[in-house]
Amino acid sequence: MSLFRRALECSYLVLIAKNMIFIDLTLKSTAFPVSVQRKTSEEAEAVYTQIVEAMRSGQPEIIELTCDRQTEKKAAVRSSEILSVQIAQKDGSAVGGGRPPGFFALSESTQ
16 A cells, blocks of 8 residues: 555544544443444434433343444443433544533532
């Protein structure tokens, strides 16, 4: 493979990674969310809908998730263990620094 072609492929992968839509699951008794990425908002909405429907059903079922960004990444979670799910589009500026999008939290004032 030529160096030029390899550079183009790397640039394409970086571009994809910068504009991914993240689906974050908060699980019971787990400090860190489970996160998978999708390339399009339609795909992300489909995953979100699948998860919300499983949560509403009240029946514990296994939800298998894969990731478009890291194709080898797989996760299986029990729907009864999911506390929340959110979708957020993160660009390159949000991935490395700053606060990630999330749910609103109140903090106490020290006055």
